[in-house]
Every structure is written in C-alpha cells, then in structure tokens.
Amino acid sequence: MNAINLTSIIKRIKSSPLIGxxxxxxxxxxxxIGILSNNKEWFIEKTAFNLSLSFLILLTYQKKYSWSLLWAFLFCYFIGFLAEYLGVxxxxxxxxxxxxxxxxxxxxxxxxxxxxxxxxxxxCVASLLFPFNINGLLKIVLATIITVLIDVLIEPVAMKLDFWNWENDTIPFQxxxxxxxxSFLIFSFYSIVKLPVQNKVAFSLLIWQIIFFAALNIFLI
Structure with a gap:
C-alpha cells in the first residue's frame, strides 16, 4: 500500500509542473534575499543542497527517460569534473x-x-535551443555562447561567495x-546521442539561474 501511495504521489507531482x-x-x-541579508553565510552553505534539489526536480519533470539521457549525464559529469580537476x-x-x-x-x-x-x-540551455529546427552545428555553437555568457555572470559572484578563488583574484580570459x-564538447555529445530535452521545468530553472546571478552581480558585487 505504501509503495502504491508513493507511486501515486510521484505521478501527481509529475503531472503538475507548478509544484516544481x-x-x-x-x-x-x-x-x-538570504545572501543579501545578514545571514548570508547560512544560505551560502546550502548551495550544494540547492544544486542537488534542482537536479532532482529537473529529473522529476523529465518527459522521457532513456539511455541517451543517462549517457549524456555521465559524459557531462565526467568531462566537466575532469576539466575542473585539471584546472585545480x-x-x-x-x-x-x-x-x-x-x-x-x-x-x-x-x-x-x-x-x-x-x-x-x-x-537547460540544450532544452531551450535543441528543439529548434536549425542547423545542428549552429545550435551547438549558440548553446556554447549562451553557456559562456552565463559563466560571465557566475564568475564574479562565485568569487565573492567563496565558491572558488582565482589566483591574484583575477578571472583570466583563458x-x-x-x-x-x-561546453562545445558537451553539446556535441548531446547532439550525437540525441538527448531528450523535453522537460517541464528546464526553461524556468535556466531563467532563475540567470536571475540569481544577475541580481547578485547588481546588488552584491
């Protein structure tokens, strides 16, 4: 009965993206609000939890689960982590x-x-661009540009919040x-495996990520 109830609850949640x-x-x-308040340290400490929760919500509202989705995640995680390891x-x-x-x-x-x-x-960037019926290489390039622009927003805030620290406190063009x-490699792989990008909350999550870092760039930096 408990398993049946849990399945029913999950189905209800998936059918209503408003909850997510x-x-x-x-x-x-x-x-x-919290990071701009006197209790910012408490909110900053919850960043990893927020990322984990965002990931779970994204998966919850994914329309199609497939091997392509799994391989895309594993490739992205591996190449992203490896690049960071080589950098650090x-x-x-x-x-x-x-x-x-x-x-x-x-x-x-x-x-x-x-x-x-x-x-x-x-x-989230792929879910925005990949559904468009345009040249595949153009989609990958546009997705790469958008991702880099998002990083432009992220970097100053990340340093201020002590997410990571650059040598001499200077963000290199490198x-x-x-x-x-x-990003280009990741989006290329997404295109090759035909990543299923239909997701009910991906666009909103992308917008909130942009709003989050844009707002902190304005009021915190």
Missing part, C-alpha cells in the same frame, strides 16, 4: 584556481557536486575559452 516551479522559484528567490591541480583549461569547502565534499580538490552543476546549466571548449 514553485519550489525552484522559492529556493532561488529566497536564496537571493595543474592550472590547465581554465587557469589557476582553487575550491574552498563551500560547495561540499571534494575529490582531488574538486567538489563532487560540480559535475551536476555542469549538467544543470548545459541541459577561463572563458575553457568554458567554450568544454
């Missing part, structure tokens, strides 16, 4: 930087959650080139 949208909106909105330990791809413990448990100096963050951003290369 409200949760996402609440967490990002109050995240902005050897100064390759992005430049010289380190991760404090703000984003939670680490492996080789890289937060375990960082691969999930790469997937959240790239999947970082954005690195983001472009890694």
């Amino acid at each position: 949208l409200l949760i996402i909106s609440a967490f990002y909105f109050f995240g902005i 330990n050897f100064g390759l791809i992005f430049g010289d930087y380190i991760y404090p413990d703000t984003l939670g448990p680490q492996l080789g100096g890289v937060p375990i959650i960082i691969g999930v963050n790469w997937f959240l951003i790239t999947f 970082n954005y080139l690195g983001w472009a290369v890694i």
Whole structure:
C-alpha cells in the first residue's frame, strides 16, 4: 500500500509542473534575499543542497527517460569534473584556481557536486535551443555562447561567495575559452546521442539561474 501511495504521489507531482516551479522559484528567490541579508553565510552553505534539489526536480519533470539521457549525464559529469580537476591541480583549461569547502565534499580538490552543476546549466540551455529546427552545428555553437555568457555572470559572484578563488583574484580570459571548449564538447555529445530535452521545468530553472546571478552581480558585487 505504501509503495502504491508513493507511486501515486510521484505521478501527481509529475503531472503538475507548478509544484516544481514553485519550489525552484522559492529556493532561488529566497536564496537571493538570504545572501543579501545578514545571514548570508547560512544560505551560502546550502548551495550544494540547492544544486542537488534542482537536479532532482529537473529529473522529476523529465518527459522521457532513456539511455541517451543517462549517457549524456555521465559524459557531462565526467568531462566537466575532469576539466575542473585539471584546472585545480595543474592550472590547465581554465587557469589557476582553487575550491574552498563551500560547495561540499571534494575529490582531488574538486567538489563532487560540480559535475551536476555542469549538467544543470548545459541541459537547460540544450532544452531551450535543441528543439529548434536549425542547423545542428549552429545550435551547438549558440548553446556554447549562451553557456559562456552565463559563466560571465557566475564568475564574479562565485568569487565573492567563496565558491572558488582565482589566483591574484583575477578571472583570466583563458577561463572563458575553457568554458567554450568544454561546453562545445558537451553539446556535441548531446547532439550525437540525441538527448531528450523535453522537460517541464528546464526553461524556468535556466531563467532563475540567470536571475540569481544577475541580481547578485547588481546588488552584491
């Protein structure tokens, strides 16, 4: 009976994206308010939890589950994590930087959650652009550009919130080139495996990510 009830609850939640949208909106909105308040440290410490919750909500409202989705996630996580590992330990791809413990448990100096963050951003961008009936290479390039522009918003805030720290507190241009290369590879793989991008909350999640970092750039930096 309990299993049946749980299945029924999950089906109801999936049939109503409003629930997911409200949760996402609440967490990002109050995240902005909290970080701008005197209790910002408490909210900053919950960043990894917020990323994990966003990931679970994204999966919950995914229309189609397939091997393509799994392979896309694994590839994105692996290449994103590997790039970060090379950056943190050897100064390759992005430049010289380190991760404090703000984003939670680490492996080789890289937060375990960082691969999930790469997937959240790239999947949401793909869900926005991939449905359009335009040239495949053009979609990949546009998706890469949007992702790099999002990183432009992220970087100053990330330094301010101690998510990661750049050498000499300077964001190198190499970082954005690195983001472009890694993003291009990820979106290319998404295109090859035909990633199923129909998702009821992906667009809203993308918008809230942009609002979150744009707002903190305006009021915090």
